[in-house]
Amino acid sequence: MVTQRTEVLKKALAEAIDEGLLMLGESGRDVIYFRLKQSYALKREDVSSNPEIFVSCLREIFGSGAEVIERAVIKKLYDKLGIEFKEKKDFGFMEYLNEARKFLKEG
Amino acid sequence: MLGICKVGLIIAVGLTLLYAFQGFYPDFIYVFSNAFPPVIAGAAVVTSGLSLERYWRRAKGPFPTVWFYFTLGLFLWLIGEAIWAGYTLILSVELPYPSIADAFWIGGYIPFFIGLYVYVKLFSHALTKKALAITMLVAAVLTVLVSVALLTPVLEAEEDLTKIVMDFAYPILDLALLSTALLGLIIFWKGKLRKSWLLINAAILMNACADILFSYTTAKDLYYCGHMVDVLFDLAYLFFLMAFYVHTKEF
Secondary structure, rough: OOOHHHHHHHHHHHHHHHHHHHHHHHHHHHHHHHHHHHHHHHOEEEEEOHHHHHHHHHHHHHHHHHHHHHHHHHHHHHHHHOOOOOOOOOOOOHHHHHHHHHHHHOO | HHHHHHHHHHHHHHHHHHOOOHOOOOHHHHHHHHHHHHHHHHHHHHHHHHHHHHOOOOOOOOOOHHHHHHHHHHHHHHHHHHHHHHHHOOOOOOOOOOHHHHHHHHHHHHHHHHHHHHHHHOHHOOOHHHHHHHHHHHHHHHHHHHHHHHHHHHOOOOOOHHHHHHHHHHHHHHHHHHHHHHHHHHOOOOOOOOHHHHHHHHHHHHHHHHHHHHHHHHHHOOOOOOHHHHHHHHHHHHHHHHHHHHHHHHH
């Protein structure tokens, strides 16, 4: 059951990252995946298993601007999981992700 | 990355020294100050165009748009530089200001501003209201200060209306670009794109200083081709070129 939930979240997150990064355009998305592979040895299919590395990579390139991309990814993820997205003060990517995990666990 | 910065620094110092010691070669500096800007502007267009080509290959999202407008803006400035060079070096016009070249220079600000705006707007949610307010306040104060500083010399010079409008338009348009670019710098300050945005800001700042001094020196009848002001225009193109190169390397 736990594995199944984890797999659902991983799949949804992988899709959300793929779609969320499209705000940078396809070429921009490719650059991010290239960077993840080059600097963090993280393949495209493994990004959803290492969300903290994904966030680090975005912050390293975009600084505060990364928040906008993270927010786009989280909104896509919540949409896929059927969770209503509500802005929360001092909530970052990992906090929203943990909330999604909790939602799946409880649901 | 350090390589381009070192090369840029060497060129910047070299250009400044070249203009500083112009007393030893006045004829050369006249030709150089008119012929070099189209060359360096052309190099900046090529660098921006390479970024455009890179993003254009998969033309979805905002970045092809951003780079299209940057390249278009720089291209219009390049035409302005080429026309100025044509007037001074071929037609021997002493000071072609205002001229048709100004139409291209002024026109170049529009796509350049759109490019900056689209880029910054994409990440604008990362800006705090405080940062936005401070930037706008700084821009407004600078605009008032520059306008007030230019008012007396420009009006005293009793120039025609077109020149008066140009004298104010360039610095004000520069400040509009600078305020938008400053927002970009704030957004990307903690990221690798900071270097590129620092250079964009430096380039626009150089242009702003150059345009303010150009308006002042032409109003006071102090400007001549090869004046120290010209080095600022050259440095602006150099910094744009470096900014776009660094951006392509980082993202």
